[in-house]
Amino acid sequence: MVEQKKDIEFLVKQNKPLQACIKLGEFINFHSTLDNFMYAEKIYKQISKDLKLHKFKIAILRSITIEPMLPFIKVKCFENKIKPELYLGDYNIIDQEILNKNSSLYNFKPDVVIIFSRLEEICPRLVNSYLELSSEEVEMEVKNVLDKIENLVLTFRNYSNAKVILHNFELPEFPIFGIIDTQHERSQKRVFEKINTGLLEIVKKYEEVYLLDYEHLVSLYGKKNWFDEKLWFMAKAPISRVGLEALANEYVKYFRAMQGLTKKCIVLDLDNTLWGGILGEEGIEGIKIGHTSPGNAFMDFQRELLKLYHKGFILAINSKNNEENVMEVFDKHPDMVLRKEHFASIKINWSDKVQNMKDIGDELNIGMDTFVFLDDSPVERELIKQQLPEIHTVELPNNPHLYSKILKELPDFQMLSFTEEDMKRGKIYYEQVQRKKLEKSATSLEEFYTTLEMEAIIKRDDNFSIPRLAKMTQKTNQFNLTTIRYSESDISNFVASNGYCVYSLQLIDKFGDNGIVGEIIIKENGDAWEIDSFLLSCRVIGRTVETAFLSYIIEEGRKANIKSIISKYIPTRKNIVVKNLYKDHGFEFVKKNGEISVWKLDIEKFSIKCPDWIEVIEK
């Protein structure tokens, strides 16, 4: 242990922060004691300025002593590429801090605020003197708690746009009526459940307020392990060592998702990862995948991966094997859960895995910092860790029985919302790769476009698309002319307003439905239309969809007796691809405001022809 620390400190002195990080991570993984977390925190602080980290201001309001949790939160933030700045509200003054708009909470200007209140403090009567209350009084208490919390959330929203993480309440460890409690008409546990259901109704009403299922987290670890009686009575610190770390982990899952650090793609090895044994040696009959141990553990692991696929994560293979033999397994083995069509990119060969990894990234057109890598071989893992540190290489245990559990515990796949679009993504990327193969085989670009059989469905001011359209403005960086980010309520205001039109474009081709991939927001200005936003998802760039879309907008403008279309290009680091978009479509250059160029098309004189190979359908 001393040696490891010396190594880490040496790397820090040598000014090798990335390597120091890797060693520190291994050290903490191995010796995860509270004092070592405090040591790690000190080291991370020294090197944080040399690492590329996302700054994040976190405020925690609490009614109990949680100071010993802070080292866990900080170290886990650093491990997840977040540089935390923490504000801890004073002990048990949650209300005062939220209700006073001059409080130090608001001065701190948090990005996220955690409201960790407990029934013991916010409503002690329901906990301590439940039996002294009549049923009516219990009802009143429930209503009061919910009103109080809603008032806190509402007030906070008025003063701050920060994201909110609100705890729900732990159900009683020992409900008042004991073994009969849930059945009893005055059940204490069911009253607590009712409050939790009420909280769910509250968070639904506000944007970016998230309900942390504290009750679930506590029961996951066990109420008996979570509560530390001695520290509670001595220091008002009721959460045990186990609980402190678990809760910190849970917070960091939210922080990651809030910072857009959710991974997109799971890259898998095959032998001893997707099945037991080595295919090249044991053959299709010999590999372990099936209904008895350990084959059933691999089957279960595949089932978990399939769930992730259905949630919209992309699966890929990076394996040293003979492709032919592997395809036979995918096609013929009766117990395989995953099939070839679940993998968007397949690299099975004898070249090194680093190159394969880069090829997968190119093929899918996503950054390797969105990859998670699962491989049973420590040697391959070490190689990827060293060469491609941006990839999250997971320490798979030797025992395959634990694979599923490890996968489920990873913070990498947590998201703050799941839209229908998200869930289709795994399939969409598979189709994308099939398209690329077609592109390679077509003799001309026109032939390729024609064989794609593209249909563009364009809708105006469609209420059902609002979440997707808001998300697109937040996430699209490359094909995005103005890069203005909008929330769901912004978009729904545009949809409802007379001065704006919101157009969405859904693209279907012979390989499947790409979903909504295009968005144009028009701002009406007398006899001109201004294009406030114009964006396309990166997966359909280079297919002339933008031309079809602009062509359609011009026709719409004519119908509305509009004389000209005004547009803007605001350059960013990532949107070079559309630098000449308006010029290429015949727009006339008007002027430059600093970096911003303004363009105009006189639609009484000019049109844009829709490409022959795209059929536009109006809905």
Add this chain to the structure above:
Amino acid sequence: MDKKLRQIMSNIFEIQEDGIIDKLSIETAENWDSLQHLNLILAIEEQFGISISEDKIIEMTSFVKIKRILRDKGIEI
């Protein structure tokens, strides 16, 4: 034998291990306040797999006293 304890105190109070001497106490160590005392107790309980009673926790205010109390609990230190 007191190496583990030294490491814990060094990590928590941010003092070099050779600075953890017998007379180090809640009066002399700069960072040793009531919250760090809580961390110290949690870390010692975690490291040695023991539970320390309230009166002992209050007594554990110097390196030498902590060693004595741990020895009384049968820990070779």
